[in-house]
Amino acid sequence: xxxxxxxxxxxxxxxxxxxxxxxxxxxxxxxxxxxxxxxxxxxxxxxxxxxxxxxxxxxxxxxxxxxxxxxxxxxxxxxxxxxxxxxxxxxxxxxxxxxxxxxxxxxxxxxxxxxxxxxxxxxxxxxxxxxxxxxxxxxxxxxxxxxxxxxxxxxxxxxxxxxxxxxxxxxxxxxxxxxxxxxxxxxxxxxx
Numbered sequence: 001x002x003x004x005x006x007x008x009x010x011x012x013x014x015x016x017x018x019x020x021x022x023x024x025x026x027x028x029x030x031x032x033x034x035x036x037x038x039x040x041x042x043x044x045x046x047x048x049x050x051x052x053x054x055x056x057x058x059x060x061x062x063x064x065x066x067x068x069x070x071x072x073x074x075x076x077x078x079x080x081x082x083x084x085x086x087x088x089x090x091x092x093x094x095x096x097x098x099x100x101x102x103x104x105x106x107x108x109x110x111x112x113x114x115x116x117x118x119x120x121x122x123x124x125x126x127x128x129x130x131x132x133x134x135x136x137x138x139x140x141x142x143x144x145x146x147x148x149x150x151x152x153x154x155x156x157x158x159x160x161x162x163x164x165x166x167x168x169x170x171x172x173x174x175x176x177x178x179x180x181x182x183x184x185x186x187x188x189x190x191x192x
Contacts, residue, residue, distance in 0.1 A: 072097045075105060083112040085121040119159035126154050 042050050043057035056066055070078070076096045080088040088096075096108055112118060132154075134147050157167045 072104075076108065079105075079108060079112060083109075083121065084115070084117040085124075086117075116155070116159055119155040119157075123151070123154040123158045126158075127151060 042053045044053040052066070059066060073093060076088050076093055080086060080092075096104060099107075101107065132147070132151060134144055134151075136142050136144065153171075157170070162170070
C-alpha cells in the first residue's frame with residue numbers, strides 16, 4: 001500500500017501545505033476577513049432581520065426603497081431554483097401556499113437542504129472546476145466507466161455538509177493514497 005511508504009507526519013504536512021496554499025505577498029492585516037470584529041449599531045432595530053436594517057439604511061441614502069415582500073408562490077420558486085436548480089411541482093406549490101404554520105418557509109428550507117437533490121445541484125459547480133466528465137468529450141467521446149465514484153463522493157460531501165478543509169483532505173487522500181481510487185486517478189488523468 002502506498003500509504004505505508006510515507007510517514008504520518010509527512011502526509012499531514014503535505015496535506016496542510018495543500019490546504020493552506022503557497023505564501024502570498026499581501027500582509028495579513030490588510031485582508032478585510034482577518035480584521036478584528038467590531039461592535040456595530042443596527043441602524044433600525046425595528047426590522048425583522050438585522051441585515052435588512054443595514055440594507056434599508058443604504059437604500060434610503062440612495063433615495064431607494066425595499067422591494068415589496070414576495071408572495072409564497074414566488075418564494076417557493078426562488079428557493080427550489082436556488083437550492084435544487086429546478087422548479088417545484090404544482091403539488092409542492094399548493095402545499096406551501098396553503099401551509100398556515102408560521103415557520104413554513106424555514107421548514108421548506110430544511111426539507112430542501114436535507115434532500116439529495118441539494119448535493120447534486122451544488123456538487124455540479126465543484127465538478128465543473130475539476131473538469132469532471134463521464135466521457136472524454138470532443139472527438140474522442142468514449143465513456144469513462146469508472147468516473148462515477150468521484151462524482152458520488154462530491155455529491156455525498158455536499159449532502160453531509162463536510163467542511164471545506166475536510167473535503168479537500170479526503171479528496172487528496174482518496175486520489176493519492178487509496179489504492180482503490182488510484183486506478184481511477186491514473187485513468188482520469190491519462191485520458192483527459
